[in-house]
Amino acid sequence: MASSSSNVVGVHYRVGKKVGEGSFGVIFEGTNLLNNQQVAIKFEPRKSDAPQLRDEYRTYKILVGCPGIPNVYYFGQEGLHNILVIDLLGPSLEDLFDHCGRRFTIKTVVMVAKQMEPRKSDAPQLRDEYRTYKILVGCPGIPNVYYFGQEGLHNILVIDLLGPSLEDLFDHCGRRFTIKTVVMVAKQMLSRVQTIHEKNLIYRDIKPDNFIIGRPGTKAANVIHVIDFGMAKQYRDPKTKQHIPYRERKSLSGTARYMSINTHLGREQSRRDDLEALGHVFMYFLRGGLPWQGLKAATNKQKYEKIGEKKQTTQIRDLCEGFPDELNKYLTYVRNLGFEDTPDYDYLRELFTQALKNTGEVEDGEYDWMKISKDSGKGWDGSKGHNNAYLHNPNARPGPSQMELHSGQRGGASAAHAQAQNLTVSRLNAAQPPPPSPIKQMNKGRPNAPGALGAQRSSGVGGLRDMATPAGSTQAQFQNSNRNLPQTAPQQSPAQPAQPSGRSPEPQPSGMQKFMKVLCCG
Known part of the structure; x- marks a missing residue:
């Protein structure tokens, strides 16, 4: 394969012994004759049905200098082969x-x-x-x-290493959850957000990717966990309980698909905004998508504005049409909360309890992703060992279900359950893809998540550092700090749309982010 009798390619790379091969071609050890550095040399037939080394070379050039990315030294065509020279690394x-x-x-x-x-x-x-x-x-x-x-x-x-996200499970279930599953998920998510709020924090990036179930085979298999607190912020002083002041013209923080209308309008976020974003997630699960998905715009800023306008002009009754009236009541309640109001979390959970009761279903802890395994033998079989009171009580003491995330397979598990433990959870039975759905087209660019990775964010995200009011501050509150959004679009007060900051609404995850998500969250 070498270009000369001296077995040298690319002017100064000597080809050594073969170290591997695949469908694309063969990999050899090599030596840079200028500095004796060891390299890896890939050979690929130029007449390959699907040549890939040129594309691989271009990708390496894009990622040059990034941690964990091999250096690329040469790409060329010699004789009947494409040749790529990169760092020689260890085993996979x-x-x-x-x-x-x-x-x-x-x-x-x-x-x-x-x-x-x-x-x-x-x-x-x-x-x-x-x-x-x-x-x-x-x-x-x-x-x-x-x-x-x-x-x-x-x-x-x-x-902790946890299981798949709710977005992964949503994909696995054909991008539609039943009312029963949404009710059980909603009550857990509400309790998690309540816990965060009671610790004087607001989350500010509610989305399905950031809510993760436990690992299969543990008692916490269907306990919903919250990860990725990079956007979290204190909304009140932990000692004095003084609330941060109401402000306008704030930069966007969060994911545009789910964020509240107030956030689009550039208003300082508080507890009400986390709860409104949750409501959008619940309707996303029930409908399979949201009316403001798939909007096109020339720039991200224009896309933010279009999404915000669509949210304002979509009536709650239209968004919730065909689903239990309790969803309408939920969104109406949270959108009418004042900036500093303390939400009635028990009332909101009771709405979902009533919604399930009206359907005749029972809250038995069996989620849609568990039922699939019964029907087809291929699904996400979570443990039922948790206690429902533990799932929904934000003040409950963490028991074995919380502390045994690292435990082994529970005794008596079925063969299907044991098999589920060995799956790469983010793949979720990739051989059994969910049914085709038009929503897929609207979600091509859904945000990365996940996992527990600290995903890339624009500058200006200060986490806990952007606490607006210092301890003991007597800074006056705005007189309109309890300003609320009316329910009909024509009544919306004109406000300057927020400038995009923090996360983009629908970022396309990079290959490295996808790879790290698999390592980090399964």
């Missing part, structure tokens, strides 16, 4: 997995799943996220945090 995780008898310990998986971000990031957030986890330590549905530190060029955060 799959090779190491085989070497270890196809089983890694929890310790190894946790270390592999470390979240990493450059220490020179424009908006480093892992330290703030770590502090938030420490504030919430011991609360139901909050992952344990084990380590934060700086190693080399990176900040590193280690937390």
Whole structure:
């Protein structure tokens, strides 16, 4: 395959022994004759039905300098082959997995799943996220945090390894949840958000990707956990309980698909905005999509504005048409909350209890992703070992279901259950894709999530550092701090739309983000 009798390609790369091969071609060890550096040399037939080395080379050039990305030294065509020269690295995780008898310990998986971000990031957030986890330590549905530190060029955060996100499970169930599942999910999500609020924080990035169930085979398999607190912020002083002041012309913070109308209008977020975003998530699960998805615009700023306008002109009764009236009552209630109002979480949970009762269903802890496994033998079989009171009580003491996230397979599990443990959870039976849905087209660019990764954010996200009012401050509140949005679009007060900041509404995840999500959250 070499271009000369001396077995040299690319002018100064000597080809050595073969180290691997695949459907694309062959990989050889090589040596850079200028500095004796070892490299990997890939050969691919130029007449391949689907040549890929040129595209691979271009991708490496885009990612050049990023941590964990090999350096690329050469691409060219010599004789009958395309040739790519990159760093020579060690074995793959799959090779190491085989070497270890196809089983890694929890310790190894946790270390592999470390979240990493450059220490020179424009908006480093892992330290703030770590502090938030420490504030919430011991609360139901909050992952344990084990380590934060700086190693080399990176900040590193280690937390519990959990299962798939609600967005993953939504995909797995054909992008539609039943009323029963939405009710049970809603009550858990409400309790998690209530816990966060009672710790003087608002979450500010409600979306299905950030709500994760436990690992299969544990008692917490269907306990919904909250991850990714990079956008969290204190809304009141922990000691004095003084609320932050009402402000306008704020930058957007959160995910445009689910954020509240107030957020679109540039108004300071408070507890009401987390709850309105939850309501949008609930309708997303029931409808399979939201009316403001799939809007096109020339720029992100214009897209934000279009989404906000569509939310304002979509009547609650139209959004909730065909579903229990309790959904209408929920959104009406949360949109009428004042800026500093304390929500009645018990009332909101009771709405969902009543909605399920009216359908004749029973809250038995069996979710849609569990029923699929019964019907087809291929599904997400979660443990039923949790206590429903634990799931919905924000003040409950964490029991075994919270602390045994690292336990092994529960005794007596079925063969299907055991098989589920070995699945890569983010794939969720990739051989059995969900039925085609037009909503898929609207969701091509759905946000990354997940997982516990500190996803990239624009500058200006300060986490806990952007507490607006210092301890003991007597700064006057705006007189209109309890301003609310009316229910009909024509009555909306004109306000300057918020400038995009924080997260984009529908960012396309990079390949590295997808890879790290698989490592971190299954």
